[in-house]
Amino acid sequence: MSDFKMLGLSERLVTRLTENGITDPTPIQNRAIPVALEGRDLMGLAQTGTGKTAAFGLPLAQIMLTEQVKPGPRGVRGLVLAPTRELANQIFENLLMYLGKSHLRLNIVVGGKSIGAQIKRLERGTDILVATPGRLIDLMERRALDLGNTRFLVLDEADQMLDLGFIHALRKIAAVLPAERQTMLFSATMPKQMNEIAQTYLTSPVRVQVSPPGKAADKITQSVHFIAQSEKSGLLKELLGEHREELALVFSRTKHGAEKLKRNLESAGFAAESIHGNKSQGQRDRALKAFKEREARVLVATDVAARGIDIPDVRHVYNFDLPNVPDSYVHRIGRTARAGAEGRAVAFCSPDEAGLLKDIQKILKMDVPVASGRPWEGVQPSANKGKPANSPGKGRRRRPARGRGHERKAG
Structure with a gap:
């Protein structure tokens, strides 16, 4: 498959992508988009910077545009969870770009913003809601939204959610979601705890992995x-x-x-x-x-x-x-x-x-x-030395002074 149309995306979405200079799917998009469009649960593993947002955002946008369904008051049709405000904002901006001018209502709720204004925007219902777990829990406790009819769930950067201690918040959110839903989980790495999240959220997921966990980008x-x-x-x-x-x-x-x-x-x-x-x-x-x-x-x-x-x-x-x-x-x-x-x-x-x-x-x-410099004790190069470094020091080699082993704070 060489372009987005062959992956099953609508002419409308393909046009939007082309207008924004996006013509060739990345490997994770090639493999994840057809699975997502089939309605299957999906676990996507790919290194950072490989286009995971479009891998779930495009099929989610297409499904939402195709279905003749409107969210009820305070209702949410699709929920995208992200661990940080910056990532949530990035996802939201991408979704706006994919959809352009459409009838769909998109909302974002994150900490650090007025919760009163967010509650007001949620009253009419939301087609796709991008949220951080902490702020979503706050809104749930205030009965500002209803996840009882949420049919789509995306967990982005799930490994970082674990690192930030959001596992308890995720359990609380899962408890109010309907069992019949499509769930997509995306992550750059696969720590052992991820199995708990997968078992809690996903049903017979298709696993899509385009690079080994821990592998840095080739370029x-x-x-x-x-x-x-x-x-x-x-x-x-x-x-x-x-x-x-x-x-x-x-x-x-x-x-x-x-x-x-x-x-x-x-x-x-x-x-x-x-x-x-x-x-x-x-x-x-x-x-x-x-x-x-x-x-x-x-x-x-x-x-x-x-x-x-x-x-x-x-x-x-x-x-x-x-x-x-x-x-x-x-x-x-x-x-x-x-x-x-x-x-x-x-x-x-x-x-x-x-x-x-x-x-x-x-x-x-x-x-x-x-x-x-020379490796400190405890870091000895093995036989696999890799390619010579393109030293930013223009070929100079420095021999740093060896400190007393007491690490000071950065800066």
Whole structure:
């Protein structure tokens, strides 16, 4: 199957996609869309940046447009759950793009926005509702919506919902949904707990997997610098200075560290923004807007806040701090090389992070090529060294000072 029409999508949707420059389905879309259009439950596994939103959004839009059904007062026909506000907003924007001007009513409910205004918008009923679990529970408790006739459920980034502790909220939501429904679950990784979600939500699902869990995008050039924590900031500025006109996403492990690093970069003359849990929704929206419109070329983020960032122009991802959860590394670097583009992922590894890098390399099933420094104790390259690193340091090799093994906060 070479285009969206052959997958079974309507002329209307295909036209909308073409108008927006989307003509070729990705592998996950090729395999998931026909299954979804058949009404089957679906478990889709694909790495970040492979087009999972369209894999469920397009068939959901087509089914909704075809059915001659209207939602009742406060009713919801289709529910899409996402773990973060940013991802929910991204899904909502994509659905609006797919549907264009149609009779369908779309709504989004997330934390950080006026719950009173959301309650009012839900009164007339909703065809497709995009929601974060926490805010949805709040609205359920206020009897602001009715999920008793919801026939379609999508769980996007289900692995991240587990990481954020939403399993209890999901159980509460499942209890009020009708048993007869179509459910689609999408995830970048498949942790062991995912089986519990699958058994709770899905009935005889078709499993679609287009890349092994943990595999990074093929077009991402990865490298690691072994460096003392105190020297990370200086190295980051040096590397960012080599591509000032290109967009770069920098990951910090903590909210405090992200804000401190952003201020540090600003003082060095970089146009930088930050998104993390201590920011209001309005501040996060403004930061993302500035980054998308290239008013800021550097965005410093924490893992949770970065879910839902879908900006094709991000060329560089820096792991200023390595993540505590190895799978998060895959999510992070998946923010670059979107939609088939090329990207670069650079990791900084301090002495205290040696074990974290070892865990990351284990799920990648490869050694991250070394750009500078020597591996700390606990990270020894194996026979599988992969391709030589395209070092962003223009071929220079640094020997970082070995710290005392005490990791300081990011920035």
